[in-house]
Structure formats: structure tokens, C-alpha cells
Amino acid sequence: MKIIDSIATEAARFRDIRRDIHAHPELCFEEVRTSDTIAALLAGWGVDVHRGLGKTGVVGVISGSRGPGRSIGLRADIDALPVTEKNTFAHASVHRGKMHACGHDGHTAMLLAAAHHLCANRDFAGRVVCIFQPAEEGGGGAREMIKDGLFEKFPVDAVFGMHNWPGLPAGHFALKAGPVMASxxxxxxxxxxxxxxxxxxxxxxxxxxxxxxxxxxxxxxxxxxxxxxxxxxxxxxxxxxxxxxxxxxxxxxxxxxxxxxxxxxxxxxxxxxxxxxxxxxxxxxxxxxxxxxxxxPPTVNHAAQTAFAHRVMAELVGEEAIHEFEPSMGAEDFAFMLEKRPGAYVIIGNGGGDHRSPGHGAGPCTLHNASYDFNDDIIPLGASFWVELSRRWLAQA
Missing domain, CATH: 3.30.70.360 (Alpha-Beta Plaits)
Structure with a gap:
């Protein structure tokens, strides 16, 4: 497994950021604290920060030092679910009835870690557009960001999203061209x-x-x-x-x-x-x-972008750790972005649940479950994938 050294070195920092977000969950279009945290971190690293799209969305633009070129969009969802957490570890939710039970805290941490690295290593042409999207859980936050001019204000040649998947081993990925999530x-x-x-x-x-x-x-x-x-x-x-x-x-x-x-x-x-x-x-x-x-709408991956993401994954973890994703009848509002721009929605393994700290709930570590927790060990891999995907996409002629 090829993890970028500087990202591995910063793993504890982004674990703590993830756990802070987990402890302070906010529901769709209420992600004020979460957005403030994201924006402050990005601004501190020198990212060009834009706020207000989709009400509580944050967009960070990282321009390369080699001048203009291609562009890529990377999306992380930031909202929580109306679930009362059963876990009692130190970073459990402080808001009863609200919980990061789907791993959006981890998605946010992975993209932040990637943004931090790209800011410090801008030796590329073009730009990376980091999209921190609110209200994935039923609010249609992607649709609202698009209505507010996301792709007009921040044009991208392709857009990619990533979601964790309990049961898929940590260190593994899954993806598939065509429909992957239902309407x-x-x-x-x-x-x-x-x-x-x-x-x-x-x-x-x-x-x-x-x-x-x-x-x-x-x-x-x-x-x-x-x-x-x-x-x-x-x-x-x-x-x-x-x-x-x-x-x-x-x-x-x-x-x-x-x-x-x-x-x-x-x-x-x-x-x-x-x-x-x-x-x-x-x-x-x-x-x-x-x-x-x-x-x-259905989430439909574009063939060329899916194949491109597959090649990047293979260089990180090897072909044996890449699986064909079995389409799910669940829904995902990243579908709205894939209707507007070519791209792909990919899966990163969250493991079997044994990563959880002492004090976790008795239930399974599955999505939308009150005993779920994101696997902090996969943050460096997810961030490394975002960085390599961006660099290789922007390097194309």
C-alpha cells in the first residue's frame, strides 16, 4: 500500500479533526459549526475559500504553481443523521438525536487531509476544487449547490465522490461503471x-x-x-x-x-x-x-472516469484489493453532480467494525446504525487517493 509520507505523518492530526466533527454532528443545512471548522482550516493553509453555496456548503480552490490547466472536483458530504448514538467513547456525539452514522465526518477528514497536502505541494498545472457539500441525507445539498452556480463559478472537467463501506476490508476499494446507486x-x-x-x-x-x-x-x-x-x-x-x-x-x-x-x-x-x-x-x-x-436521480458513473480512478487505485493498493461494486438500491445525491459533469463515485473499505474504540455500542458497525463509527486508519489512504487522482488527472495532456 502506497501512502504519501507527509499524509501518514499527519494522520493523528486529521484523526482528531474527524473525531471533533463526529462529536459535534449537525443535520442537513444546519452544518454551521462544521462549515466554520472546514473554512477556517482551509483558509489557514492558503486555500481560496468560498462559502454560501447550498446554504452551508464550502468550496476550496487550490491552484497549481505551474499555471492554468485542467480542473478536477473532489466532493465530501458533511452532514449527520437524526440518530441517537449508542457509542460512549470519548468522541461520541454531544447532541442527543444527532449522529455521524454514515461516515461523513471521515469523508470530510480525508478531503481536508488531501487539501492540506496539495496546498503544501502545488507543483502542478490547473486547479483542484474541493467541494464540502451539506445535506446529503435527504436534503439534496448537491442539487442546491448546483442551483447556486457551483459548476459555473468553479468549472471542472470531472468530479469524483468517495464513500466508506463497512464490511469491505480496510485498504480495499470498490467501483463500477454505470449505475451504482438507485433513484x-x-x-x-x-x-x-x-x-x-x-x-x-x-x-x-x-x-x-x-x-x-x-x-x-x-x-x-x-x-x-x-x-x-x-x-x-x-x-x-x-x-x-x-x-x-x-x-x-x-x-x-x-x-x-x-x-x-x-x-x-x-x-x-x-x-x-x-x-x-x-x-x-x-x-x-x-x-x-x-x-x-x-x-x-440514479447515480451513474461515467466509464472513462471510472477506469481512470481504477488505475490510480491499482497503483496505491494493487489490483487484488480492488473490487467490482455491487450496485445498491440506496440513493446518493452525488447523482446530481454526475448529471452535470463526467465523473465517478467510488467506495473505500471501512473494515469489519473491530476498529472501534472501547465504549462502542453493541450494534453492528453498519451505515445508519447507532453503533457505527468511521475507521480513522483509512484517512491516510483516502487522502492519498484524492491527491494521486488529482495529480494524475491534471497531468493529462
Missing amino acids: SNEFRIVVRGKGSHAAMPHLGLDPVPVACQMVQGFQTILTRNKNPQEAGVISVTMIHAGEATNVVPDTAEIQGTVRTFTTALLDLIETRMREIATHIAAAFGVQCDFEFVRNY
């Missing part, structure tokens, strides 16, 4: 019938069996409308109806999510869900309100 979408359907006494259902229009028919009907989209070789998920996660056992309610509400790897399949699913809901409601003589909200 994230939500639906809400209100079936409007007519209430009655449960003993006299013929005097009303019961919305409950209508809602049940809709739920069953939605699954036929996946089994009879979708190409079996394409991946798609329709999950009904909530059905709410009624308040008393002897009263037929006026309404029944259905909510859930849809996940796909392509926009074409998403279009099909939304259209068919709307048709099924509308026509089933009409068949039973009731009304329905249908809402479908598209949150995050």
Missing part, C-alpha cells in the same frame, strides 16, 4: 370513500379494500410490465386508515418509495402506478389523490 422517490395516495358503521358497510364506500387492491396491483408492474433484467423496487411502507374498530373510515392513505437504476424505468413505474390507482378507485366508485415525488 429515490416517494409516493402518497389518499383513497377517498364514504364512512359508515362497520355493521352496515353497504351504506358507505369502504376505502380500505380499495387501498389493498392498489398495493397488490403495484407489484404487477414489477412482474408484468418491467423488463425482468432491470432492477426496480416498489415498497409500500405505510397504510393508515380508521380510528375505531366498528367504523368504516372515510379515507385510507398509502405511502412508500420507488427505486430504479434508470429514469426510463422510473417513468414507466410512475405512469403505471398512477393508472392502476386511478382505475381501481374508479372501479370501486371512490376518488383518489395521487402524488409522486422524485427526490434523487
